[in-house]
Amino acid sequence: MTIYFYKVWQPYGCFSNFSPHGIHIQGTYWPTVEHYYQAQKFVGSTDAAIIPVIHAAATPEEAAALGRCSTRQLRRDWDLVKTEIMREAVLKKFITHIDIREVLLKTGDEILVENSPTDSFWGCGANRAGLNHLGKILMSVREEIRNLLSLTVIYE
Ligand SMILES: Nc1c(N[C@@H]2O[C@H](COP(=O)(O)O)[C@@H](O)[C@H]2O)[nH]c(=O)[nH]c1=O
Numbered sequence: 129m130t131i132y133f134y135k136v137w138q139p140y141g142c143f144s145n146f147s148p149h150g151i152h153i154q155g156t157y158w159p160t161v162e163h164y165y166q167a168q169k170f171v172g173s174t175d176a177a178i179i180p181v182i183h184a185a186a187t188p189e190e191a192a193a194l195g196r197c198s199t200r201q202l203r204r205d206w207d208l209v210k211t212e213i214m215r216e217a218v219l220k221k222f223i224t225h226i227d228i229r230e231v232l233l234k235t236g237d238e239i240l241v242e243n244s245p246t247d248s249f250w251g252c253g254a255n256r257a258g259l260n261h262l263g264k265i266l267m268s269v270r271e272e273i274r275n276l277l278s279l280t281v282i283y284e
Pocket residue numbers: 134135136144145146162165192195196242244247250262
């Protein structure tokens with residue numbers, strides 16, 4: 129059965145990038161995947177000064193609003209790198225936090241879908257026919273962690 133998730137307070141809310149699970153990446157701690165993802169939009173851009181502001185945002189909603197501001201200049205390669213950047217952050221989240229890693233692993237081989245009514249890139253969009261890249265990343269992270277854990281069992 130397909131598992132749909134979206135808001136943090138709904139079932140499987142820990143799969144949302146807005147969930148309160150911090151990550152360390154390249155020496156910096158980010159309070160949520162969303163903070164990190166939104167800040168990466170401006171690395172090397174003329175609007176890079178917004179990065180520490182996004183980092184310090186009180187909530188992921190605030191971080192997202194800062195990153196989505198249409199008057200700011202995104203890095204030129206954003207569309208090429210955003211999926212890999214998201215994957216790295218989501219992998220780090222589920223490697224770091226054992227409790228939600230268990231939730232992810234317990235979904236077995238079910239299809240995971242970000243049920244966003246407005247986003248048909250990361251989610252499935254209102255018609256549920258969107259690309260669902262976040263769901264796909266979660267499924268691939270689930271597979272990667274499973275493989276990592278099976279290697280640990282063999283070599284321990
Ligand atoms: N979960 C969730 C959202 N979805 C998230 O929004 C991000 C995409 O942002 P952007 O590339 O700027 O459009 C990505 O992390 C996606 O998972 N959006 C929300 O407004 N509220 C929410 O609770």
